Amino acid sequence: MGAVVRADPDGYTILANSSAHTVAPWIVPNFPFDLTKDLSGALMIGQNANILIVSPAKGWKTVQDLVAAAKAKPGSINYGSAGVGTATHIAAEKFRIAAGFEAVHIAYKGGAEALADILAGRIDFYYCPISTALPFIEDKRVLALAASTSTQAPELPNVPTSLDAGYPNSDLTIWYGVFMPSKTPREIVEKFNAAATQVLATPAMKQRLKQLAINPMPMTPAEMDKHVVAELGSNEKLIRAAGIK
Secondary structure: OHHHHHOOOOOOOOEEEEHHHHOHHHHOOOOOOOHHHHEEEEEEEEEEOEEEEEOHHHOOOOHHHHHHHHHHOOOOOEEEEOOOOOHHHHHHHHHHHHHOOOOEEEEOOOHHHHHHHHHOOOOOEEEEEHHHHHHHHHOOOOEEEEEOOOOOOOOOOOOOEOOOOOOOOOOOOEEEEEEEEOOOOHHHHHHHHHHHHHHHOOHHHHHHHHHOOOEOOOOOHHHHHHHHHHHHHHHHHHHHHHOOO
């Protein structure tokens, strides 16, 4: 990020980042950049979901079952993540706060360890990246209770979103985009956006993104900038409410 912020604003040094872009300022101590002033959106590549998964052995058939169990014995439920501040952590905290229950966070060194403990029944739930979760859902080794996104994941049409399940403001979309130094002339940003959008529309790229369970999230560069501003605000409130450090 620093290399891009300090680069010549000529369109040749760019930053590819995920929705962690709007989490980092509230997680990283003394974060050195102002993302609304130092970087500008250039291309939104796409978005996908994290999926709330549990072991079938838990006996929960719906997300409401999980919430009921958590509320029946406050503090008895735990969840795993791939680390503090990751999308797997933020998605779980946003859902937990929206649903109004307490849970113990177990931060692993990575997603593989969290998934292994879900499979073994050692942790209660995990907001797993959809591309990782799909094979285990299809094999019925885990049960998918909810998608983190505001609309259902195309790959799992029978799995509701947490919004569908009745928990307002519980959604979290994982997105992937490209940024440029904020002083980059708009004609360069727009030229890059137009060319890259054509690439995203090619059959080969569509197929590759589908394999990664990344779905379109069309935005202009100006709309990206507005999205970043709004998400920075909502994530600040969430992270402070959850006490994430």
